[in-house]
Structure formats: structure tokens, C-alpha cells
Amino acid sequence: xxxxxxxxxxxxxxEYEGGLWRAVKIQHTQxxxxxxxxxxxxxxLIDGRKNNVRFRSAESVERIRLxxxxxxxxxxxxxxxxxxxxxxxxxxxxxxxxxxxxxxxLQDGMEVTLEMYEERPISVxxxxxxxxxxxxxxxxxKGQTASASYKPAILDNGVRVMVPPHIVSGxxxxxxxxxxxxxxxxx
Numbered sequence: 502x503x504x505x506x507x508x509x510x511x512x513x514x515x516e517y518e519g520g521l522w523r524a525v526k527i528q529h530t531q532x533x534x535x536x537x538x539x540x541x542x543x544x545x546l547i548d549g550r551k552n553n554v555r556f557r558s559a560e561s562v563e564r565i566r567l568x569x570x571x572x573x574x575x576x577x578x579x580x581x582x583x584x585x586x587x588x589x590x591x592x593x594x595x596x597x598x599x600x601x602x603x604x605x606x607l608q609d610g611m612e613v614t615l616e617m618y619e620e621r622p623i624s625v626x627x628x629x630x631x632x633x634x635x636x637x638x639x640x641x642x643k644g645q646t647a648s649a650s651y652k653p654a655i656l657d658n659g660v661r662v663m664v665p666p667h668i669v670s671g672x673x674x675x676x677x678x679x680x681x682x683x684x685x686x687x688x
Contacts, residue, residue, distance in 0.1 A: 506556025507539045516563040521546040567616040574611045641666040
């Protein structure tokens, strides 16, 4: 579906110069002289490159639709991750780089969403938050109450996050996968 360059919104997936891109940030600019344009920060869906592009209203781009499919994470095999289609029970292997830093939070049996373009996996979306157990937490430094004092803690998956002083080793907490930060204590 063709859309005007000034109709691009954050989160839109477009085809630009032969590649698949996602609009990350946009800024509409109307200079005093010349026509208005949309400054768009694009992120390549295949290799993660970023690019800043100006689109004038006369330009049009092809907006693409990505299919989403639910998969279950099974296990890691070297640098590859094995996922199973929840409908057909087919298994596929994907490189760990496709997930980026979020791969640290994968748990056996975790439900994930794969975004696919023409039956080819483009990205893997994990749940926004996961539960993890604190295996190591530093002691609280007394007298640090003037500001919000957080202390470093290491989770059972090896990820280091900052937690409030009342969290001790063995506590189950909820962690934001993409921001890598403490959300709340798990119930």
C-alpha cells in the first residue's frame, strides 16, 4: 500500500531503497522557504542499521505489512535458538542476533511473537516483562536515603539490574525486558 512521505508514523514498516525499514522517530518540519517535509529516523529490520531520511509530501513509499505468528521458545543450540510454531508444531532455528540483548531473558517454554515478511522471520518480540529470581544482591549502604537509592543485583539468568534496598537474594521480581530494569516484586 503506497502512502505519502508525510503520512509516515512511528512503528510503520516501509520499503525504502530495496530494504525493509521501521520508522522509529518522526519530526514534521516546515521551513520558512521551500516545502514542508517529514524527517524520519528509520531502523533496518534485517540488520539493525539506522538512517535519517527526509520525505517531502510529493514522495510516496510502500508501506508493508508484517505477519505475526505465535511461537514457543524451546532451547539454545550454540548461536542458534530453537522455536516451535504453536499451530503446526514445526521447529525453526533463528540466530541469537535477531533478538539482540533481549535474548538474555529467554526462558524455556516462553511464548514469543515472530514478525514475518513473506514467510521469512524478521524479528522476535518477547513479553514486555518477565519474572526472575535475584541470586545475588549487594548489602544496603546506610545513610543513602536522600535520593532514591538502588543497589545492583544479579538475576538467575545472569543479567545485572538495579533494585530497591528491600530486595534481598532469593526474591522473585518482575523485570522490564527491553529497559532491563526492576518493575516490582513478584506476587
